[in-house]
Amino acid sequence: MMKFTKQNFFVLVGGIIIYVVDIGVDFWVASKYFCQGQYSWSILILCFRGISSLVTQIFSYDWFKNDWEGTDTGKLKWIFLVHLFHCGIFIRYWFALKYGCQAAFKLKSSGDASETDPSNFIKKQAIDAVTDINMLRVFKAFLETTPQLFVQIYILMQHGKTNCYQYAAIFMSLCGISFSMVDYQMSLQKSLPDKGEFHVTSKFMYLFYKLLTITSWVLSISLITLLSVRISVILLIFLWICGFTWTLKQCTTFCKSKKMEYLYRTVVGIILIFTFFNIKDRRTKVCISIYYATHTVVTLGILFVYMFWKPSIIKEIHFTIVIILTILHLVLGIIFLVVYYKHFHPTTYCRPQACLDEVDGMTGQKDRVKTSRFQNFLMP
Structure with a gap:
């Protein structure tokens, strides 16, 4: 109920x-x-x-x-x-x-x-x-x-x-x-x-997983931007193209009009730059693994670039703190991610509920349209 x-x-x-x-x-x-x-x-x-x-x-x-x-x-x-x-x-x-x-x-x-x-x-x-x-x-x-x-x-x-x-x-x-x-x-x-239901423990696990991984990624992008704004812009555009292309292949049907659907896919492409979302209610183990493995490789690559390209900067105390925070947030974020999806995701402890019979007539049609918007939106 x-x-x-x-x-x-x-x-x-x-x-x-x-x-x-x-x-x-x-x-x-x-x-x-x-x-x-x-x-x-x-x-x-x-x-x-x-x-x-x-x-x-x-x-x-x-x-x-x-x-x-x-x-x-x-x-x-x-x-x-x-x-x-x-x-x-x-x-x-x-x-x-x-x-x-x-x-x-x-x-x-x-x-x-x-x-x-x-x-x-x-x-x-x-x-x-x-x-x-x-x-x-x-x-x-x-x-x-x-x-x-x-x-x-x-x-x-x-x-x-x-x-x-x-x-x-x-x-x-x-x-x-x-x-x-x-x-x-x-x-x-x-x-x-x-x-x-989304229990209290699930809320905190989900919150820390998202917040830590996003913060780590933002710190990584900030570091590469300090080295070269051009490289940072190229990287972000490339990531958006990848996200947008993946969204196109998913054949989303969130909006009624084609123009709005392409705007929706454009926005999802931007969201995918910073965090993972499954835009179809499907199994995401492979996709989410590839996504965060890629983020981990890019983050480590950025840190290695700093070590070999600008080793003098690493000696500055605030950069050392930023690098430590980047690695710490990444590791903790991945840990919370694994624990959340293994033990606290709603599908792991809730039985699927049987679909209710739809109401005949206009009311039933309206409910189907409304529910469709939720079911075709971003799924965690």
């Missing part, structure tokens, strides 16, 4: 607060760089923010258009206007809070009632609204937050000077990546009928 608890509601409220604070920190950091005459860094941070916001608005509006197909077009015009001013996420938060409040505080448990029961329908609406938000937050995490983390770490290593706003930006980036990954994984477990 679907559940939307008071804890889920408060987590949702916390997500709104973090989202607003993150916007404030981005503009604060950008303004600080601008006032110091470091215009390129300021523009780069704002560009990440702008591109991320544009992409999320496009997907958010397209989802509204698909979900409200055949309804009042006047509402869609207002929705389009809100998204045009890059405020679509707040509309989604409003719907999530509306249904979430009803599900968490006003509804009583209905036992084994079917999905057609009004209380379960409200819970499904709340869960679906939150899942859509978390989908968009995953996009934001890898289009904006992770690149910003890379930029901030690169600036710190390049200049060796630290300021409170740089620490604030790094802290918010790490928080944004962590919460977006775990929250999406939690909502996905609630949304898909064949996925089990």
Whole structure:
């Protein structure tokens, strides 16, 4: 039975607060760089923010258009206007809070009632609204937050000077990546009928696996960027091409239109630069092994390049710390990865649930469309 608890509601409220604070920190950091005459860094941070916001608005509006197909077009015009001013996420938060409040505080448990029961329908609406938000937050995490983390770490290593706003930006980036990954994984477990509960231990194992491997990779890219910006750009473009090509071969069917599907595949290609996601609900043992083996080889290669190309830099204390942290995060991340998939992944301790009979008529069709979006999105 679907559940939307008071804890889920408060987590949702916390997500709104973090989202607003993150916007404030981005503009604060950008303004600080601008006032110091470091215009390129300021523009780069704002560009990440702008591109991320544009992409999320496009997907958010397209989802509204698909979900409200055949309804009042006047509402869609207002929705389009809100998204045009890059405020679509707040509309989604409003719907999530509306249904979430009803599900968490006003509804009583209905036992084994079917999905057609009004209380379960409200819970499904709340869960679906939150899942859509978390989908968009995953996009934001890898289009904006992770690149910003890379930029901030690169600036710190390049200049060796630290300021409170740089620490604030790094802290918010790490928080944004962590919460977006775990929250999406939690909502996905609630949304898909064949996925089990995401227990507390699983959450922490998943969080540390993702956060440690991503941090190690960002540190590695920052190190190679210090040696040569050109090589770093070529490497990132090559990795994106590999991710995009793999996505094409998977023949994803997430979006209804071809244009949106190619935009989706482009975004997935960017996400695959930083972390692994299975975009089809299939076994991933071979793919994930190849992915992180490649990351390990590239990371070790970058460190060897430093040892033989720039041995004098290694003697500097802050570079020594960065290299140690890179190796430590990589090793710990791989350990958490193996332990998570072997002992804590939902498929290892949950029995597959039998598929429920679909409701005949328009309601059943609408549910199939909605579920299809979740099942064809990013799977951990």
